[in-house]
Amino acid sequence: xxxxxxxxxxxxxxxxxxxxxxxxxxxxxxxxxxxxxxxxxxxxxxxxxxxxxxxxxxxxxxxxxxxxxxxxxxxxxxxxxxxxxxxxxxxxxxxxxxxxxxxxxxxxxxxxxxxxxxxxxxxxxxxxxxxxxxxxxxxxxxxxxxxxxxxxxxxxxxxxxxxxxxxxxxxxxxxxxxxxxxxxxxxxxxxxxxxxxxxxxxxxxxxxxxxxxxxxxxxxxxxxxxxxxxxxxxxxxxxxxxxxxxxxxxxxxxxxxxxxxxxxxxxxxxxxxxxxxxxxxxxxxxxxxxxxxxxx
Numbered sequence: 001x002x003x004x005x006x007x008x009x010x011x012x013x014x015x016x017x018x019x020x021x022x023x024x025x026x027x028x029x030x031x032x033x034x035x036x037x038x039x040x041x042x043x044x045x046x047x048x049x050x051x052x053x054x055x056x057x058x059x060x061x062x063x064x065x066x067x068x069x070x071x072x073x074x075x076x077x078x079x080x081x082x083x084x085x086x087x088x089x090x091x092x093x094x095x096x097x098x099x100x101x102x103x104x105x106x107x108x109x110x111x112x113x114x115x116x117x118x119x120x121x122x123x124x125x126x127x128x129x130x131x132x133x134x135x136x137x138x139x140x141x142x143x144x145x146x147x148x149x150x151x152x153x154x155x156x157x158x159x160x161x162x163x164x165x166x167x168x169x170x171x172x173x174x175x176x177x178x179x180x181x182x183x184x185x186x187x188x189x190x191x192x193x194x195x196x197x198x199x200x201x202x203x204x205x206x207x208x209x210x211x212x213x214x215x216x217x218x219x220x221x222x223x224x225x226x227x228x229x230x231x232x233x234x235x236x237x238x239x240x241x242x243x244x245x246x247x248x249x250x251x252x253x254x255x256x257x258x259x260x261x262x263x264x265x266x267x268x269x270x271x272x273x274x275x276x277x278x279x280x281x282x283x284x285x286x287x288x289x290x291x292x293x294x295x296x
Contacts, residue, residue: 017241019270022230024190026271028052028279031127036134037063039196046264051283058121060099063136065171067151069178076181078122081114089156096150126185136196138166138211139203171218179226191229193219197238198254237263
């Protein structure tokens with residue numbers, strides 16, 4: 001007679017990813033700079049909700065490795081934007097290097113938001129102990145006239161841009177320069193790279209796979225070259241561990257709240273010790289208590 005209990009116990013219904021503990025740990029004394037795609041903001045919210053000190057996306061949400069590298073370089077160099085770097089489109093002032101959250105109908109207001117955040121982040125990155133970088137796509141959009149890679153097209157006509165794809169060599173060379181600059185201003189900084197699990201189907205199904213593969217190969221080479229660089233497999237967790245549409249939101253592209261929570265738990269297991277996890281839980285409980293409204 002078939003022993004069904006023994007049979008089902010021996011079967012595997014998931015390929016759970018086992019992540020080795022990182023060579024360093026994060027605690028609540030750390031200052032964490034977070035830059036990259038919308039998934040970076042998901043992790044940033046979890047860190048903020050559990051009491052960590054963070055500085056999140058000083059240029060807004062940005063996706064490609066080239067733009068992220070440029071953004072960090074400008075933070076390091078304490079760049080200040082001028083009128084010449086702001087353009088007017090359909091009544092709104094934009095920066096080609098920033099997300100539309102910095103845009104405004106007033107030129108001075110746009111510049112003030114951009115430069116105020118740059119000043120804040122330039123100070124923060126020199127004190128940070130950890131920087132978390134999340135790449136979204138290897139595809140970039142360049143202005144037809146100048147060849148400049150933009151962070152955001154701001155809904156301008158497609159004919160104004162040339163769409164190209166970065167290659168492994170370009171990404172590695174670019175980031176080698178950036179990491180050396182980071183080491184010069186902050187020799188103790190630890191860098192965590194991650195590839196966003198959000199699939200960019202606007203690029204095309206096959207093209208999305210090529211894009212993610214290019215970034216994975218580039219990051220692998222970078223972390224092999226720099227001992228202060230680490231990789232967290234958020235992309236692999238969603239693609240190979242969870243691997244089910246019930247772990248996506250209604251768009252069927254972005255991870256669901258449950259998936260983000262699971263990836264966050266894996267992140268905590270990788271970078272937090274027991275004391276840090278307990279402190280994070282304590283912080284959440286205190287926040288819940290503060291929000292509680294008594295009946296009387």
